[in-house]
Amino acid sequence: MPVEKIDTLVVGGGQAGVAMSEHLGKAGVPHLVLERGRIAERWRSERWDSLVANGPAWHDRFPGMEFPGDPDAFVAKEQVAEYFAAYAEKLGAPIRCGVEVREVRRNAGRPGFAVTTSQGVIEANRVVAATGPFQKPLVPALIPADAGVTQLHSSGYRNPDQLPPGAVLVIGAGSSGVQIADELMRAGRKVYLSVGPHDRPPRSYRGRDFCWWLGVLGKWDMAAPAPGTEHVTIAVSGARGGETVDFRRLGNRGMVLLGRTEGYGDGSLNFSPDLRRNLDRGDENYLSLLDEADAHIASNGLDLPEEPEARKREPDPDCVTDPLLELNLAGAGIATVIWATGFAVDFGWIRADAFDERGRPLHQRGVSVQPGLYFLGLPWQSRRGSSFIWGVWHDARHIAEQIVIQRKYFDYQGKAQRTLQEA
Numbered sequence: 001m002p003v004e005k006i007d008t009l010v011v012g013g014g015q016a017g018v019a020m021s022e023h024l025g026k027a028g029v030p031h032l033v034l035e036r037g038r039i040a041e042r043w044r045s046e047r048w049d050s051l052v053a054n055g056p057a058w059h060d061r062f063p064g065m066e067f068p069g070d071p072d073a074f075v076a077k078e079q080v081a082e083y084f085a086a087y088a089e090k091l092g093a094p095i096r097c098g099v100e101v102r103e104v105r106r107n108a109g110r111p112g113f114a115v116t117t118s119q120g121v122i123e124a125n126r127v128v129a130a131t132g133p134f135q136k137p138l139v140p141a142l143i144p145a146d147a148g149v150t151q152l153h154s155s156g157y158r159n160p161d162q163l164p165p166g167a168v169l170v171i172g173a174g175s176s177g178v179q180i181a182d183e184l185m186r187a188g189r190k191v192y193l194s195v196g197p198h199d200r201p202p203r204s205y206r207g208r209d210f211c212w213w214l215g216v217l218g219k220w221d222m223a224a225p226a227p228g229t230e231h232v233t234i235a236v237s238g239a240r241g242g243e244t245v246d247f248r249r250l251g252n253r254g255m256v257l258l259g260r261t262e263g264y265g266d267g268s269l270n271f272s273p274d275l276r277r278n279l280d281r282g283d284e285n286y287l288s289l290l291d292e293a294d295a296h297i298a299s300n301g302l303d304l305p306e307e308p309e310a311r312k313r314e315p316d317p318d319c320v321t322d323p324l325l326e327l328n329l330a331g332a333g334i335a336t337v338i339w340a341t342g343f344a345v346d347f348g349w350i351r352a353d354a355f356d357e358r359g360r361p362l363h364q365r366g367v368s369v370q371p372g373l374y375f376l377g378l379p380w381q382s383r384r385g386s387s388f389i390w391g392v393w394h395d396a397r398h399i400a401e402q403i404v405i406q407r408k409y410f411d412y413q414g415k416a417q418r419t420l421q422e423a
Helices: 015-026 041-045 077-091 175-186 210-216 247-252 275-300 389-411 415-422
Strands: 004-011 031-035 095-097 101-106 113-117 120-129 150-153 167-171 191-194 256-258 261-265 268-271 326-328 334-339 373-375
Touching: 004 015, 004 113, 015 031, 015 077, 015 095, 015 389, 041 077, 120 389, 167 175, 175 191, 175 247, 210 275, 247 256, 247 275, 256 275, 373 389
Parallel strands: 004 031, 004 120, 031 095, 120 373, 150 334, 167 191, 167 334, 191 256
Antiparallel strands: 101 113, 113 120, 261 268, 268 326
């Protein structure tokens, strides 16, 4: 088969790939986007049924198109996927679906890459890895497979009816973990939730969503922190029209809160005695944002209603005052363990010297140390908002600008070269 050639190949047809295609198209860069499933496939098939966006529709979108309906609504996952498909159609984006990229290998002795796909080989001068931050589910090898419980990652959870009868332990209390645990408790399940350190912003305060507050307070543009400290678990929810996550409220309604999961032996899990400390840290984060919001309102003379009830704290539930440090799974009737423990990047398909010892890309705002290779959609790629829908759009613009600059250098013919050609 003849080898297909393209200037820039984008791997991944989700929000990052669509944003990249928009900016490359505007810049006149010939390109192709490959997606192994459908456009925005992860939104469709790797999220639970009731998932909605964690930000309101007016905020979590690209600048070029609004979501239909209420701008303050939290859009369901299928609508998010349809939005990206419609956006790509509006652009006329060259996205080829159903094509898996199996290997990207740096050419030896010449620029560019050989890209092996399920439909043949493509030669590309440049490659943008736009596969996002949710690539490889992280499941600690803690509970053995023969422990007598069903184990699945949050990306494999769909709805309560999917699970066998019995209690459920959810490990990880970020946005996914707390929303899944709450849904299961509302469905009548006995739920245990292992809570680690986290940030807990208010869903809204004084009539403004927390996305708005992060914007006006300049927090979306925070630069990436030091290596190894980039990830902070954030507990926020758009479920049921949006609500502030309050772990003490969940505990008072019957959910059993636990500290961080530490070990397993003889059918029992052990937990760190850090539950109260983790909850207090979340409260401090919550209150600090309220303080900054109040100061901003006062200094700018904004007419926003006071909200004193936002500072009220529910009493500690029994599971906080007398925390469980050990839990026998069978004795507690736990039939399912859901690991809401996040994801790792997986770039094993890229054969290039472009990663650190942990497999993380070495880059500056998405521009790899390996010439011609770029990354898009990474957490904290350039700022706090990088892995959010609107943030990835702005990072894509920067990468497109860098690609245009490199193309101009490659196209340049100096005086000596022109003289030789004219001779």
